[in-house]
Amino acid sequence: MTDSRAARPRRVTMKDVAxxxxxxxxxxxxxxSGDESLSVRPETEQRVMDAVQRLxxxxxxxxxxxxxxxxxxxxxxxxxxxxxxxxxIAVGAEQRAAAAGYVLLITGGSAQxxxxxxxxxxxxxxxxxxxxxxxxTLNAPGSPPAMLINRRGPAEGSSVVVDDQAGVAMxxxxxxxxxxxxxxxxxxPQNVDTARRRRRGYINAMAEAGLEIPDGYIAExxxxxxxxxxxxxxxxxxxxxxxxxxxxxxxxxxxAMAAVRSQxxxxxxxxxxxxxxxxxxxxxLNPPLTTVRMPLAELGSRSVDMILTMINGGQVGHVVVAxxxxxxxxxxxxxxxx
Amino acid sequence: MTDSRAARPRRVTMKDVAxxxxxxxxxxxxxxSGDESLSVRPETEQRVMDAVQRLxxxxxxxxxxxxxxxxxxxxxxxxxxxxxxxxxIAVGAEQRAAAAGYVLLITGGSAQxxxxxxxxxxxxxxxxxxxxxxxxTLNAPGSPPAMLINRRGPAEGSSVVVDDQAGVAMxxxxxxxxxxxxxxxxxxPQNVDTARRRRRGYINAMAEAGLEIPDGYIAExxxxxxxxxxxxxxxxxxxxxxxxxxxxxxxxxxxAMAAVRSQxxxxxxxxxxxxxxxxxxxxxLNPPLTTVRMPLAELGSRSVDMILTMINGGQVGHVVVAxxxxxxxxxxxxxxxx
DNA sequence: CTGTTAGCGCTTTCAA
DNA sequence: TTGAAAGCGCTAACAG
Numbered sequence: 030m031t032d033s034r035a036a037r038p039r040r041v042t043m044k045d046v047a048x049x050x051x052x053x054x055x056x057x058x059x060x061x062s063g064d065e066s067l068s069v070r071p072e073t074e075q076r077v078m079d080a081v082q083r084l085x086x087x088x089x090x091x092x093x094x095x096x097x098x099x100x101x102x103x104x105x106x107x108x109x110x111x112x113x114x115x116x117x118i119a120v121g122a123e124q125r126a127a128a129a130g131y132v133l134l135i136t137g138g139s140a141q142x143x144x145x146x147x148x149x150x151x152x153x154x155x156x157x158x159x160x161x162x163x164x165x166t167l168n169a170p171g172s173p174p175a176m177l178i179n180r181r182g183p184a185e186g187s188s189v190v191v192d193d194q195a196g197v198a199m200x201x202x203x204x205x206x207x208x209x210x211x212x213x214x215x216x217x218p219q220n221v222d223t224a225r226r227r228r229r230g231y232i233n234a235m236a237e238a239g240l241e242i243p244d245g246y247i248a249e250x251x252x253x254x255x256x257x258x259x260x261x262x263x264x265x266x267x268x269x270x271x272x273x274x275x276x277x278x279x280x281x282x283x284x285a286m287a288a289v290r291s292q293x294x295x296x297x298x299x300x301x302x303x304x305x306x307x308x309x310x311x312x313x314l315n316p317p318l319t320t321v322r323m324p325l326a327e328l329g330s331r332s333v334d335m336i337l338t339m340i341n342g343g344q345v346g347h348v349v350v351a352x353x354x355x356x357x358x359x360x361x362x363x364x365x366x367x
Numbered sequence: 368m369t370d371s372r373a374a375r376p377r378r379v380t381m382k383d384v385a386x387x388x389x390x391x392x393x394x395x396x397x398x399x400s401g402d403e404s405l406s407v408r409p410e411t412e413q414r415v416m417d418a419v420q421r422l423x424x425x426x427x428x429x430x431x432x433x434x435x436x437x438x439x440x441x442x443x444x445x446x447x448x449x450x451x452x453x454x455x456i457a458v459g460a461e462q463r464a465a466a467a468g469y470v471l472l473i474t475g476g477s478a479q480x481x482x483x484x485x486x487x488x489x490x491x492x493x494x495x496x497x498x499x500x501x502x503x504t505l506n507a508p509g510s511p512p513a514m515l516i517n518r519r520g521p522a523e524g525s526s527v528v529v530d531d532q533a534g535v536a537m538x539x540x541x542x543x544x545x546x547x548x549x550x551x552x553x554x555x556p557q558n559v560d561t562a563r564r565r566r567r568g569y570i571n572a573m574a575e576a577g578l579e580i581p582d583g584y585i586a587e588x589x590x591x592x593x594x595x596x597x598x599x600x601x602x603x604x605x606x607x608x609x610x611x612x613x614x615x616x617x618x619x620x621x622x623a624m625a626a627v628r629s630q631x632x633x634x635x636x637x638x639x640x641x642x643x644x645x646x647x648x649x650x651x652l653n654p655p656l657t658t659v660r661m662p663l664a665e666l667g668s669r670s671v672d673m674i675l676t677m678i679n680g681g682q683v684g685h686v687v688v689a690x691x692x693x694x695x696x697x698x699x700x701x702x703x704x705x
Numbered sequence: 706c707t708g709t710t711a712g713c714g715c716t717t718t719c720a721a
Numbered sequence: 722t723t724g725a726a727a728g729c730g731c732t733a734a735c736a737g
Contacts, residue, residue: 092714094429430730
């Protein structure tokens with residue numbers, strides 16, 4: 030194997046800058062770090078800054094990390110890069126991280142797989158993945174601080190979620206308010222707590238209106254199109270047949286609407302659909318999907334604030350983002366037939 | 368400001384392992400790197416490995432990066448984390464990177480913004496962003512190797528793309544084959560070369576069938592729902608009114624179909640629609656969207672192969688992923704009315 | 706078969 | 722107001 034490694038120019042180091050400016054490297058370091066308690070002659074500072082400019086110098090993060098034991102990076106692990114919900118969260122997190130001078134490293138896949146890869150490259154980890162069976166080990170000794178995002182975990186840990194229960198309850202109440210009585214729920218996978226909290230929102234809203242939830246009216250499904258389609262297909266066979274569906278997830282709702290159509294029924298004339306999460310395409314679907322918008326970007330930015338607090342030794346615990354859900358009425362729900 | 372930094376346990380170092388195993392650190396290092404040219408007494412190796420296990424030791428990437436001048440990380444910059452097309456690419460890239468022992472750091476946003484942040488943390492950069500006006504500076508001295516992905520750049524650089532031209536041509540030919548003559552094109556933003564190549568595919572397919580492209584039949588649009596809706600709305604006002612639309616992007620097509628409906632027309636009875644990129648929801652739309660599937664994951668994995676070659680001093684140039692596009696016939700296209 | 710040594714590029718006391 | 726020196730955790734060349 031011929032190693033044809035090209036001769037890349039050696040990176041300019043702090044020493045080079047120091048030499049060019051006729052000062053010691055330590056001075057360059059302190060200048061670049063904006064050390065307040067430092068008094069430098071303006072002209073010296075000028076010379077150093079000029080040299081930095083001229084040589085195009087950038088500090089080496091690896092060397093800094095080694096010395097300071099801080100990488101200035103944060104890790105975000107999400108179950109699936111293709112999931113719009115998570116990328117929405119990621120966008121919020123990324124902005125906040127950047128504002129704090131941190132890089133956000135986003136990876137998809139299982140916690141197991143990513144944990145070890147990320148663990149030693151970041152100062153803190155945000156886990157967007159966790160099921161009842163596989164909660165990542167938070168805060169193992171020797172590992173950076175970690176917390177759950179959009180998932181609630183064991184009491185000792187920390188987490189941040191949106192008010193899923195309120196969101197689904199809001200959607201359910203809306204259907205009730207326009208006259209529906211037989212409302213079924215397309216629930217998410219019940220081994221993730223987010224889905225369980227949404228289910229509770231549905232159950233509560235139904236109970237508070239004194240409405241019955243017949244057997245089978247809660248159909249578990251994965252958070253994607255196929256899952257929603259399968260769940261809806263089953264629900265439509267039930268007696269009494271539901272006149273409305275609250276979906277725990279908008280992507281699943283897209284599948285559900287397709288299933289309704291394939292049974293020769295139509296949305297919203299025969300079956301009304303309301304879904305959690307206001308995804309970008311909701312307004313362009315046929316019919317446009319009525320949704321409950323959740324503060325996802327805020328969930329992301331909040332999680333960064335929290336992990337930063339943890340990194341600095343603070344306590345954060347379990348938080349629910351306070352911003353209330355918002356109902357976005359479009360065309361997929363109407364009063365029930367007859 | 369009270370610094371309440373908690374006392375996190377000091378990380379286990381290689382020295383600790385060496386001490387625990389009664390050997391020198393350098394031996395631990397060579398063992399952990401799987402140095403072939405090393406002969407160690409099996410029992411010594413065993414002792415070291417046991418110590419590693421017992422202490423839960425992991426090597427410090429910052430220290431390794433400083434020493435070896437390799438971070439074992441790759442950067443991927445994509446325009447928008449929410450764009451399904453790009454996350455599909457990212458998934459392919461991530462898998463290949465992991466297989467090669469590299470971490471893929473994904474960030475969204477502008478090249479300008481991300482470049483400097485990533486530059487010194489990775490061994491190579493994959494740019495998924497570039498317009499005619501803002502080509503990132505590839506391979507600046509002192510920066511890691513970089514190339515474009517899903518974008519073609521200046522001759523001196525390197526890039527990998529899929530065969531966009533063939534893809535759109537395939538969709539256009541399909542519409543022609545079922546009888547359409549008046550086919551309009553929802554083109555992407557013409558300052559990105561991907562969009563220009565797709566436009567060329569449309570033009571060529573029309574020309575090769577001897578079909579006329581009336582003025583205004585090519586509408587530029589951004590690669591999202593609003594863009595598609597706006598473009599389609601304009602196209603439908605033209606005389607002769609097109610009977611079919613080829614969209615350079617499936618997300619834009621979702622918007623286009625909505626625009627068709629809002630003019631009181633229907634898909635595919637009045638207007639047929641075919642789009643590039645087989646997005647997950649295509650099959651669940653109303654009507655299900657006929658698309659041309661492009662090898663996006665392969666585009667991602669291929670880009671990783673290429674940047675790895677560059678990192679090792681090799682040349683790669685400009686490549687087009689060979690896997691041909693595939694037509695996925697669903698319900699959004701039918702023979703023209705009358 | 707295993708140990709010694711030097712040093713990657715930076716930050717941080719401490720001294721001048 | 723600035724410089725000197727030590728060392729973060731690791732790897733690689735060289736000795737033994």
